[in-house]
Amino acid sequence: MAQTDTTARTDAPGVMTGKPLIESDRxxxxxxxxxxxNHLGSIKRLMIEKISGKVAYAVMSFGGFLGMGEDEHTIPWSKLTYDTSLGGYRTDITEEQLRGAPAFYRDRDDYDWSDRERERELHDYWRAPYYWPI
Structure with missing residues (x-):
């Protein structure tokens, strides 16, 4: 997806240039x-914490062809960094880690986002800090 750079950039330590906000549909x-x-997948949706308004997760689609047979993986937002040279997000996550990752099941009744233990497991798998206060 081609997209103009509407995110903030840091040209020097602590100095932000560019636009600091981006619309969710972008x-x-x-x-x-x-x-x-190497291309891993693409952002399918964002999961936003209702009270703070902070993005907690990006749901990433991975694999498949033309939207068929693809998996969805929930990635802590802290694992993604926008890379202006790529026009996309860079992560330290590998394809191998994605293949072994817990899948996101939007249509399954047993994926309970109010279950903090499941979120801990997700963050621990990705070795990402929790977005909530401990």
């Missing part, structure tokens, strides 16, 4: 790349 569909710059 994030959806944006490519995600591994540490070597």
């Amino acid at each position: 994030v959806e569909g944006t490519a995600v790349y591994d540490p070597q710059g």
Whole structure:
């Protein structure tokens, strides 16, 4: 997905340039790349914490062809960094880690986002800090 750079950039430590905000529909569909710059998948939706308004997760689609047979994985937002040279998000997550990751089941009744233990397991799998106070 081609997209103009509407995110903030840091040109020097602590100095932000560019636009600091982006519309959610511009994030959806944006490519995600591994540490070597290989395409892993794309952002399907964002999960936003209701009270704070902070993005907690990106749900990433992975694999499949033309939207068929693809898996969805919930990635802590802290694992993604926008890379202006790629026009997408870079992550330290590998394809191998995605293949073994817990899948996101939007249509299953047993995926309970109010279950903090399941969120802990997700963050622990990705080795990401929790977005909530401990």
